[in-house]
Amino acid sequence: MSKDLHARPFDETTIAKLEIFEDYAQAWLPTFVMWGDPVICIFDFFAGTGYDVNGVPGSPIRILKKIREQIAPIFQNKIQVHVYFNEFDKKKFKQLSVACDDFLRDHPEVGRAIKLNLSQEDFDLCFSRLFPVIQAHSSLVYLDQNGIKFLADRYFLELEKTRRTDFLYFVSSSYFWRFGEKEEFKTHVKIDLEEAKRNPYRFIHRTLIAQLRGNLPPNSNLKLYPFSLKKAANVHGIIFGASHIRAVEKFIGIAWKRNEVNGEANFDIDDDNQKIQLDLFEGKKLTKIEIFQKRLHEQVLNGKITSNSHAFDFAMNEGHLGSHAAEELRRMKKDCLIDYDGLSPLVTYENVHKLGKFITYKVLKQ
Ligand SMILES: C[S@@+](CC[C@H](N)C(=O)[O-])C[C@H]1O[C@@H](n2cnc3c(N)ncnc32)[C@H](O)[C@@H]1O
Structure with missing residues (x-):
């Protein structure tokens, strides 16, 4: 992605x-x-101009449009949405202000449903000022930075402490690969580059998140998920973070909708498309979904996963859909390896967390 996106x-x-x-x-x-x-x-801390040079909406206008889609329930439930857009660059900030004014003039109902706060501050100051607000409410935070700088512990670990915040970071992950040894990089984010380089370059964003997970406090509830974005030779990506299982389930659903093969990238990160063919020497290589299902299969048979609640947690931790687990469990029932009541193994958020429907899987044959 270019340095000046606009x-x-x-x-x-x-x-x-x-x-x-x-x-x-x-x-x-x-x-x-x-x-x-x-x-x-x-919160959109790096809001940009509102639109690109061709009038394609950027993040702030997309957020306002999504609020507009929910306008009826917002009014019915008497909710106020406090919206914070920040952009440091003076010229861009002016464009952002005009874009928001125009949007709210065209859609005055959105203006009544929200409290819009525009600021033109350096992120560091803006984040410190608004962090108490983030902490005090259910908050959705976008950090669409250029580069990697604002992934630094002093922001990232502050977000980790919040309990009702979901965040989406953008990170130019390939910068770590290229410049990770430089002192100014090391002062921002502590990444073991040697360790990262043990994996192929295309995994850099995934590897970065694996290391960030390792840097979280031991009792942290925060779950982190990658979505790698390849552009030409560079691999960047989104880091999604949340501590509530409902949020995690939503993000995983979005990611798999975007890429039904790997749910994790805008390209074939694990070469799954090649795995359809039989390798003359190694037989058929397993795809990402098949590897997950094989692991689930083993854990059910060895008694580590005994219920729909375990299976759902396993799927979420591995970044997979409940339906990937359900497909394997149905197959295992059909093959008389396990049994459970009813037709469905019930591996969904609704069944496990909303309806409290709990079923166990009985192993029939190892
Ligand atoms: C990747 S762009 C964000 C694009 C925006 N989300 C959109 O959809 O148009 C990053 C933005 O952050 C702004 N920016 C750069 N440094 C900043 C800083 N220290 N604090 C706040 N904003 C900054 C840039 O001017 C740029 O508009």
Whole structure:
């Protein structure tokens, strides 16, 4: 992605990133509108200009549009959405202000549903000022930075401490590969580059997140998921973070909808498309979904996964859909390896967490 994202039209990769951002706003808003908190907050700390040079909406306008889609339940539930857009660059900030004014003039109902706070501050100051607000409410936070700088512990680990915050970071992960040895990089984010380089370059974003997970406090509830975005030779990506299982399930659903093969990238990160063919020497290599199902299969047979609740947690921890687990469990029942009541193994958020439907899987044959 270019250094100045707004100097030319948004490219395909930027659009993919923005679509994931807006898909998550679309999933987040109804949940929190129904939750009952009178105030919910959305922060876009690197908001840009509002539109690209061709009038394609950027993150702030996409957020306003998603709020507009939820306008009826917002009014019915008497919720106020506090929206914070920040952009440091003076010229871009002016464009952002005009874009928001125009949007709210065209859609005055959105103006009545939200409290819009625009600021033109350096992120460091803005984040310190607004962090107490993030902490006090159910918050959705976008950090669409250029580069990697603002992934530094002093921001990232602060977000880790919040309990009702979902965040989406953008990170130019390939910078670590290229410049990770430089002192100014090391002062921002502690990444073991030697360790990262043991994996192929295309995994850099995945590897970065694995290391960030390792740097979290031992009792942290925060779950982190990658979505790698390749543009030409560079691999960047989104880091999704949340501590509530509902949020995790939503993001995983969005990621798999975007890529039904790996749920994790805008390219074939694990070469799954090659694995369809039989290798003359090694037989058929397993795809990402098949590897997950094989591991689930083994854990059910060895008694580590005994219920739909375990199977659902396993799927979420591995970044897979409940339906991937359900497909394998149905197959195991058909092959008389396990048995459970009813037709469905019930590996969904609704069954496990909303309806409290609990079933066990009985092993019939090892
Ligand atoms: C990747 S762009 C964000 C694009 C935006 N999400 C959109 O959809 O148009 C990063 C933005 O952060 C702004 N920026 C750069 N350094 C900043 C800082 N220290 N604090 C706040 N904003 C900054 C840049 O001017 C740029 O507009």
